[in-house]
Amino acid sequence: MSFNDELENRLSQMKEKGLYRTLKIMQSAPETEVEIDGRKQIVCSSNNYLGLSNDRRLIRAAQDAVETFGIGSSGARLTTGNTLLHEQLEKKLALFKKTESALLFSSGYLANIGVLSSIPGKSDVILSDQLNHASIIDGCRLSRAHTVIYAHVNMVELKKKLEATGQYERRFIVTDGVFSMDGTLAPLPEIMKLAEKYKAYVIVDDAHATGVLGKTGGGTSEHFHVHPDIIIGTLSKAVGTEGGFVTGSRILIDFLRNHARTFIFQTAMSPAICAASYTALEIIEKSDEKRSRLFAVVGEITKRLKDMGFNVKGGVTPVVAVLIGSSTKAVSFSQRLQSKGIYTSAIRPPTVAEGQSRIRITITSEYKDNEIERILDSFYITGKEMKVI
Ligand code: PMP
DSSP: OOHHHHHHHHHHHHHHTTOOOOOOOBSSOOSSEEEETTEEEEEOBOOOTTSGGGOHHHHHHHHHHHHHHOSOOOSBTTTTOOOHHHHHHHHHHHHHTTSSEEEEESOHHHHHHHHHHHSSOTTOEEEEETTOOHHHHHHHHHHOSEEEEEOTTOHHHHHHHHHTTTTSSOEEEEEESBOTTTOOBOOHHHHHHHHHHHTEEEEEEOTTTTTTSSTTSOOHHHHHTOOOSEEEEESSSTTOSOOEEEEEOHHHHHHHHHHOHHHHTSBOOOHHHHHHHHHHHHHHHTOHHHHHHHHHHHHHHHHHHHHHTOEEEEOSSSEEEEEEESHHHHHHHHHHHHHTTEEOEEEOTTTSOTTOEEEEEEOOTTOOHHHHHHHHHHHHHHHHHTTOO
């Protein structure tokens, strides 16, 4: 069998199991509605939680920066890629997260990999939540530390596993702040207490909470009033731009600047993105009303889906999961929603466990009331058609 035949075979097997993935083409910037494959759809799978990716103020900030600094940064931060705009954004991020210092990466994925591959080492152990994001899993693999998985947000199990790992030089607990597939919140106060007792360091990936949780949108640390050792984040969700960052002590950031390979060997993010992100953070700090609206919409959609009889996970963050079952059924559910003008993602293995395939809705503060009604009506009709409810 030729190389391509063998690959094609594997793709066919994925198709049979409903696991094959395809790309959709957005014909414009996805606001609450966008034309996809020639049809207007209400978007229920974007991470633009506060509608900032289309905000005129961000667009203007980026345009001004392009005029001064050009499009690409043309080099790594440690060579010629570092501009005033990178420095200003890092200062802003440190203040925003109430930490001493911050470091930008080209994505949240690379920030997670940069931290985990450079800090924990061979003689250390990482305790990692079972549902942590793929970039944490990859970072653990690259760290060469021993990795121990604990059941999702299960503090009894985390305690047992901390007790059983006393032989390692250092212990790290790593968790998503908000879990991307279930929308659950990590119990950070309990994690911090356990970390103190067992002398472990805490790393939180706050991708989905940044901008959304906490009084000024500072994320899960602000929400729970805790201070993890390392907070990792992304600018690609509520902030509305792209890029990743790490915040923590001045020494931590200095260490990463000198050791994190995904920082050292990658071209710096575009100055225009830095300018737009800075403006976004200024808006986010004063976006109480947007956050209140977001949580009102999350509450309304979750409650009404549950009342209809759906098995719903989440409801405390903008990530809401509607459990369907098999991957083929989840794909069919999302296709039927799409034919009604509702764009969602069917989440399947390996992202979630077998039999746990789901429709994942990500909610934005920008939905109009009539759009919420259209989303709910379409779920109800599709749920009845497919005998899910
Ligand atoms: N962590 C979590 C929990 C995420 O959901 C994501 C994005 N899917 C990332 C990290 C990666 O962030 P980015 O898209 O900026 O690479």
